[in-house]
Amino acid sequence: MDKxxxxxxxxxxxxxxxxxxxxxxxxxxxxxxVGVGGLDIPEPLVHAAGMLPVVLLGNEEEVxxxxxxxxxxxxxxxxxxxxxxxxxxxxxxDELLFHDCCHIVRMLVDALHTYKEGIPKAxxxxxxxxxxxxxxxxxxxxxxxxxxxxxxxxxxxxMTDEKLSESIRLFNRIKKLLVRLYDIRREKPGILSGWDVTxxxxxxxxxxxxxxxxxxxxxxxxxxxxxxxxTKGVPVVVHGSLCERCSRSVLEEIEACGGVIVDDxxxxxxxxxxxxxxxxxxxxxxxxxxxxxxVSPCPTRYEERDPGDYLAEVYNRSGAKGIIMVxxxxxxxxxxxxxxxxxxxxxxxxxxxxxxxxHEGAAEGQLKTRLQGFFEKLEV
Amino acid sequence: MxxxxxxxxxxxxxxxxxxxxxxMAHYDxxxxxMGPSAYEMMGAAGVSCFQAESSSARIAxxxxxxxxxxxxxxxxxxxxxxxxxxxxxGLVLMQQDGLTDQIDEKYRxxxxxxxxxxxxxxxxxxxxxxxxxxxxxxxxxxxYPFAYDDSMENLLRNARYVRExxxxxxxxxxxxxxxxxxxEAKLREQTEQCREMxxxxxxxxxxxxxxxxxxxxxxxxxxxxxxxSMKNQQAADFYKEYMNEMIERVKHGVGSLxxxxxxxxxxxxxxxxxxxxxxxLLGSYDALLVSGAxxxxxxxxxxxxxLVPPDGYDLEDPLWGIACGGINGGYIANYDTKWRTxxxxxxxxxxxxxxxxxAPHTCRPWTLTTRDMAKRVDEExxxxxxxxxxxxxxxxxxxxxxxxxxxxxxxxxVDVRREAKARTEKVPYQI
Numbered sequence: 001m002d003k004x005x006x007x008x009x010x011x012x013x014x015x016x017x018x019x020x021x022x023x024x025x026x027x028x029x030x031x032x033x034v035g036v037g038g039l040d041i042p043e044p045l046v047h048a049a050g051m052l053p054v055v056l057l058g059n060e061e062e063v064x065x066x067x068x069x070x071x072x073x074x075x076x077x078x079x080x081x082x083x084x085x086x087x088x089x090x091x092x093x094d095e096l097l098f099h100d101c102c103h104i105v106r107m108l109v110d111a112l113h114t115y116k117e118g119i120p121k122a123x124x125x126x127x128x129x130x131x132x133x134x135x136x137x138x139x140x141x142x143x144x145x146x147x148x149x150x151x152x153x154x155x156x157x158x159m160t161d162e163k164l165s166e167s168i169r170l171f172n173r174i175k176k177l178l179v180r181l182y183d184i185r186r187e188k189p190g191i192l193s194g195w196d197v198t199x200x201x202x203x204x205x206x207x208x209x210x211x212x213x214x215x216x217x218x219x220x221x222x223x224x225x226x227x228x229x230x231t232k233g234v235p236v237v238v239h240g241s242l243c244e245r246c247s248r249s250v251l252e253e254i255e256a257c258g259g260v261i262v263d264d265x266x267x268x269x270x271x272x273x274x275x276x277x278x279x280x281x282x283x284x285x286x287x288x289x290x291x292x293x294x295v296s297p298c299p300t301r302y303e304e305r306d307p308g309d310y311l312a313e314v315y316n317r318s319g320a321k322g323i324i325m326v327x328x329x330x331x332x333x334x335x336x337x338x339x340x341x342x343x344x345x346x347x348x349x350x351x352x353x354x355x356x357x358x359h360e361g362a363a364e365g366q367l368k369t370r371l372q373g374f375f376e377k378l379e380v
Numbered sequence: 381m382x383x384x385x386x387x388x389x390x391x392x393x394x395x396x397x398x399x400x401x402x403x404m405a406h407y408d409x410x411x412x413x414m415g416p417s418a419y420e421m422m423g424a425a426g427v428s429c430f431q432a433e434s435s436s437a438r439i440a441x442x443x444x445x446x447x448x449x450x451x452x453x454x455x456x457x458x459x460x461x462x463x464x465x466x467x468x469x470g471l472v473l474m475q476q477d478g479l480t481d482q483i484d485e486k487y488r489x490x491x492x493x494x495x496x497x498x499x500x501x502x503x504x505x506x507x508x509x510x511x512x513x514x515x516x517x518x519x520x521x522x523x524y525p526f527a528y529d530d531s532m533e534n535l536l537r538n539a540r541y542v543r544e545x546x547x548x549x550x551x552x553x554x555x556x557x558x559x560x561x562x563x564e565a566k567l568r569e570q571t572e573q574c575r576e577m578x579x580x581x582x583x584x585x586x587x588x589x590x591x592x593x594x595x596x597x598x599x600x601x602x603x604x605x606x607x608x609s610m611k612n613q614q615a616a617d618f619y620k621e622y623m624n625e626m627i628e629r630v631k632h633g634v635g636s637l638x639x640x641x642x643x644x645x646x647x648x649x650x651x652x653x654x655x656x657x658x659x660x661l662l663g664s665y666d667a668l669l670v671s672g673a674x675x676x677x678x679x680x681x682x683x684x685x686x687l688v689p690p691d692g693y694d695l696e697d698p699l700w701g702i703a704c705g706g707i708n709g710g711y712i713a714n715y716d717t718k719w720r721t722x723x724x725x726x727x728x729x730x731x732x733x734x735x736x737x738x739a740p741h742t743c744r745p746w747t748l749t750t751r752d753m754a755k756r757v758d759e760e761x762x763x764x765x766x767x768x769x770x771x772x773x774x775x776x777x778x779x780x781x782x783x784x785x786x787x788x789x790x791x792x793x794v795d796v797r798r799e800a801k802a803r804t805e806k807v808p809y810q811i
Contacts, residue, residue, distance in 0.1 A: 069752055071769075073460070073741060100526045102502055103711070107748040110528065111715045114752065124528035129505060129521075135544045136523055142537075302505050302521055306513060332744065335458035336506035339469075340513050342456050 038099030076359025194251035233260030240326030308344025415498030425553035592635025641666035648738035
C-alpha cells in the first residue's frame with residue numbers, strides 16, 4: 001500500500017508541477033518542450049518529432065495578473081492559462097501549440113504573446129469540428145500534414161513513418177493501461193479516490209511518456225492486486241470539466257457526501273485515453289481516424305449523435321445510479337451539451353445533477369447540501 | 381445638444397422585416413439559419429431562410445426579449461449562452477410547451493424544415509445542433525476555418541474548402557426542398573442583386589468619412605437586416621435609397637447631428653435594446669457614432685474584395701464569391717488582422733476622436749481581448765478608448781447610469797487632449 005501511495009503521490013506532484021519533469025527532461029535530452037492545449041493536438045506527432053508534449057492544464061492558483069486582460073466571466077481554464085503565462089510559469093515551454101477548440105482559446109491564445117515579452121507566439125492547428133463531413137475530413141487531414149511539417153521545422157528533426165508508428169504504439173500502451181485501471185475501478189468501486197485517478201491521468205499528460213508508461217504499469221498492477229473495498233457509497237458517473245482537471249473539492253465532496261465514482265467522462269479522465277489509435281492504419285491515417293471517430297463526444301466538435309445517449313451508455317455499463325454533470329462556468333460549448341444531454345436524461349429517466357464550477361472555488365456548503373440531497377434521492 | 385437626424389428610409393426597416401417574417405408562413409420549405417449561411421443560395425433551391433440572430437435582435441430592439449430569456453433560463457438554457465440563442469431557444473421552448481398564445485403573433489415561429497449554420501462562431505454550430513435535436517430536422521454546417529495563417533496561399537486554400545462545402549450545401553438544400561434541379565440562373569440573378577447591394581453598402585460606409593457624417597453607425601446597424609436575411613432586389617433597392625439620401629445630405633452639408641463635436645468609432649455588435657437610449661445620449665453630448673466593424677461593412681480590407689475584385693462577387697462562379705467573402709471575417713480573423721480590419725480602417729479615414737468597444741457579456745468573439753485593444757488604440761493611435769461591458773440582446777447586462785458615466789468620461793478625455801494639443805501647437809518653438 002505504501003508503494004501505491006508513493007506512486008500516487010509522485011504522480012500528483014508531477015501533475016501539479018509539470019515544469020520540474022519538463023526541465024529535467026530538457027537538461028537530459030537537449031530537446032524542446034511544447035506546451036499543448038485545445039484538447040485535440042495529436043501528441044504522438046509532437047513526441048515523434050523528438051519533443052516533449054506537455055498538456056497545459058492550468059491550476060487552481062488564484063488568478064491575478066490575467067484579470068487585466070481577461071474578464072472574470074470567461075472560463076477559469078483560460079484565465080488560469082493566461083495568468084500562468086504572465087507569471088512566467090509557462091517559461092519551461094519552448095513553444096506553445098494549440099488546437100482551435102473554441103473561440104476563447106482561439107482569441108486569447110492568439111493574443112497571448114503580445115501581453116508580455118518572452119511569451120512565444122502560439123502556433124495553431126485548425127481541425128474542422130465537422131467530424132462526419134467528408135469535405136471537412138479531407139481538410140483536417142491536410143491540416144494534420146501541415147502540423148507535421150510545422151513540428152519538423154520547430155524540432156529540426158525528420159519524422160519518419162516508423163518514428164511516428166513507434167510513438168503511436170507508446171501512447172496506445174499508456175491508453176490501454178488507463179483503460180485497464182478504469183476497468184478495475186468499475187469492478188472495485190472506491191479502490192482509488194476520484195482525485196487520485198485524476199492526478200494519475202494528469203501526470204501522463206505532462207511527463208516523459210516512456211517513464212510514465214513504466215510507472216503506470218506498476219501502479220495498475222498494484223491496484224489490481226488490492227481487494228475490493230467495502231462499497232458503501234452511491235455509485236455515480238462524473239462527466240465534464242472539458243479542458244482542465246475536475247475540481248478537487250468537487251470530487252472530494254462527492255465522496256465525502258456518500259458517493260463513489262465508478263466511472264467518468266472527464267477530459268482529465270476517460271475522454272483523454274478511451275480512443276485508441278488503430279495501429280493497422282498508416283500512422284497519419286491513424287491519428288486522423290482517432291480524431292474523427294472518438295469514443296466520447298466533445299461539445300466543441302459537431303456530430304449527429306446525442307451526447308446524452310453516450311453518457312447513458314457509460315451510466316448503464318458502470319452500474320451507476322446517477323450522473324453528476326460538472327460544467328465549468330462560462331464554457332458555452334458545455335452549456336449547449338448540457339442542455340441537450342439533460343433533456344435526453346429526462347426522456348431516459350436517468351437521475352442527473354448539475355454542478356457548476358468557477359475558478360475561485362465553489363460554495364462548498366451549498367454543494368454539500370445538494371449532493372447529500374441527490375444521493376438520498378438515489379438511495380430511495 | 382444635437383437633434384439626431386436619422387436617415388429617413390430606416391423607418392421602412394421594421395415594416396419590411398415584419399412583412400418578410402410573416403411571409404415565412406407561406407413557404408413550403410424554410411431553413412433556420414445562423415451565421416453566414418450562404419443565404420444567396422437558398423432561393424435557387426426553393427428554400428426560404430429565417431435568420432435567427434436577426435430575429436432575436438428585432439425582438440430585443442422592440443423590447444420584447446425578457447419573457448423568452450426568462451423562460452429559456454428556467455428550462456435549461458444557461459444565462460451565459462449567447463443571448464441571440466437564449467431568446468430564440470426560449471421562444472422555441474415556449475412554443476414547444478404549448479404556450480404559443482402567450483407570444484405576440486409577430487414573433488411566433490414556424491418550425492424549420494432544415495437548419496443551416498455558418499461556423500464562424502462555434503456557438504452557431506452548437507445552437508444549430510440543439511435546434512436539430514428539438515425539431516428533428518436535418519442540419520448542415522458550413523465550416524469557416526480560423527485564419528491563424530492569413531497568407532494569401534492559406535486564404536485561397538480555405539476559400540476552396542468553403543466552396544467545396546457550398547457544392548454539398550446545394551445537394552442538401554435540394555434534398556430538403558424536393559426541388560429536382562438547382563436553379564443556377566436564379567443564383568446568378570440573386571448574386572447580381574447582392575453585388576449591387578454590396579456596392580451601395582461600400583458607398584454608404586465611405587460616405588460616413590465626410591464631415592459632418594451624413595449618417596450614423598446606428599443608422600447603419602439598424603439597417604443591417606435586409607443585407608443579412610433578405611439579399612434580394614428589395615434589399616438592394618433599400619440600400620440604394622439609403623445611399624442616395626446620404627449623397628443628398630453631403631451635397632447640402634447636412635449631418636446626422638446638427639452639431640457634430642465628437643466622432644466616435646464603435647467596435648463590436650450592438651445593444652439592440654438600447655438603440656434609442658444610446659442615440660439620444662450621444663446626441664445630447666454632440667457625439668456621433670460614425671464607423672465600426674459591424675452593420676454595413678464592405679471596406680477594402682474585406683478578403684472577398686481582394687480575392688474577387690472589384691466587388692467580391694463572381695457572376696460566373698457565385699459560390700466562389702460567397703466562399704471568399706467569408707474566409708477572413710472578424711470572428712475567424714487572427715489578432716493582427718483584426719487590428720487592421722476592425723480598427724485601423726475604421727479609424728484612419730473617419731476623423732475619429734474616440735473609440736467605444738462594446739464587450740457583450742454573452743458574446744465571446746466580441747468581448748475577448750477588448751481591454752488590450754482599447755489600450756492599443758490609446759497607445760498606438762493616441763485616441764482615447766473605453767470598453768463598455770454590456771450585451772447585444774440581454775438587458776440584464778446593461779446599466780444605463782454606468783454607460784452614461786463612462787461615455788461622459790470618454791468625451792471629457794477627448795476635450796482634455798484637444799486642449800493639450802491646442803496649447804502645444806501655440807508654442808512657437810521647443811526649448
